[in-house]
Amino acid sequence: MTVDSLTAAPRLRCWTPPGVYRPQTDTALLTRALRRERITSRTKVLDLGTGSGALAVEAARRGARVTAVDISWRALAAAWCNALLNGQTVRVRHGDLASAVAGCRFDLVVTNPPYVPAPGGAPPRGRARAWDAGTDGRLLIDRICAVAPTVLRPAGTLLMVHSHLNGVEETLARFRAAGLHAEVVDRVRLPFGRVLRSRLTWLRERGLVADRTTEELVVIRAEHA
Template identity: 80%
Template sequence: MTIGFAPGADRYHCWIPPGVYRPQTDTGLLRGALHRERITARTEVLDLGTGSGALAVEASRLGARVTAVDISWRALATAWCNGLLNGQVMKVRHGDLAAAVPGRRFDLVITNPPYVPAPGDGPPRGRARAWDAGTDGRLLIDRICAAAPTVLRPAGTLLMVHSHLSGVEESLARLRSGGLSAEVVERTRLPFGPVLRSRAGWLRERGLVAGRTNEELVVIRAEHT
């Protein structure tokens, strides 16, 4: 497939096999925030949970030196192939978030983690691993907030996208408690997609939607102060 994130945006080839998260509105929102950062040939970028590699490719096209991480071998293979399809050289590392790059620090960390609250106590399985994030939607978000201060260089920046359903204020508080300044820099609203529609009743029971049928997505920007 060929993707573009906005009218007039450059388009490029993106191969996405079954079982790998397809770029969607959240990807485009994070891409907009990415373009507002000062990226040079010396900027080292870490893409946590790269999925298809769409944002890793975008960062590489902007000139950055990119390391893409995912716990899914299929996602890593997809990201590597999409780099080749678009003439970009990126490092790919298999592992669980920042544990895949032990001891390393980066100028910019970008991440679109799973953030959808999900019923059930067990870990997500199959394709749902790309969006289901525990009953509060924070299964990986809390870990990313905790890791951010140690994986960012001085003056380094984190860009993270997630839903209002998974606690924006909680993320801001956790990042600030880790010594970072943090604020919301992007917002958008969109109607519930198939996943949220399928569990709207459960979300209402938990008081997370209160009759709403739309979701607010945000991008949080955090940096060392």
């Protein structure tokens, strides 16, 4: 499997203003997993941490009723505009993960959370909020694992993408501890991007990487057991 084969997809018009995560290979990988799910006009989809809204728009193009959540007002503006550019309707909600849709449950949840390990203990600021996620990269991943059962309908499914640097087995274990069946359904290996390359010395000091300068991205699928 190549990166090029992942990014080959029906053209989606996507505007990404400064400070909003631009769709990349992780977005494409999650989009491919999304396309395998059964979606009808009655399917309720939640895009947690929508960023540009690319995943939300893809779900809407397939007929779903979509809600997109982000803590960034700029991201929500991008998601709303991108839905409009592609002739789709996406409901946008501002808030911190599932707090923006308290009491609501969904058939499908998709999420591409920030997952890049970052030095220092301070919360990320500015553009880095789109990718930095604490020293282990699990700042939002663990919260999503915990909240998943509360936003999924009884037969609902969650799709999450993140790097092998974050501990894939830990994510699987957390979903299972929350009462969900979880497994890896997609993976791809690619060279480190600019941010990881800039932190290579720190990553090696923490034992997160050795000599290899590639990362494996995975999609985890979780559903009620």
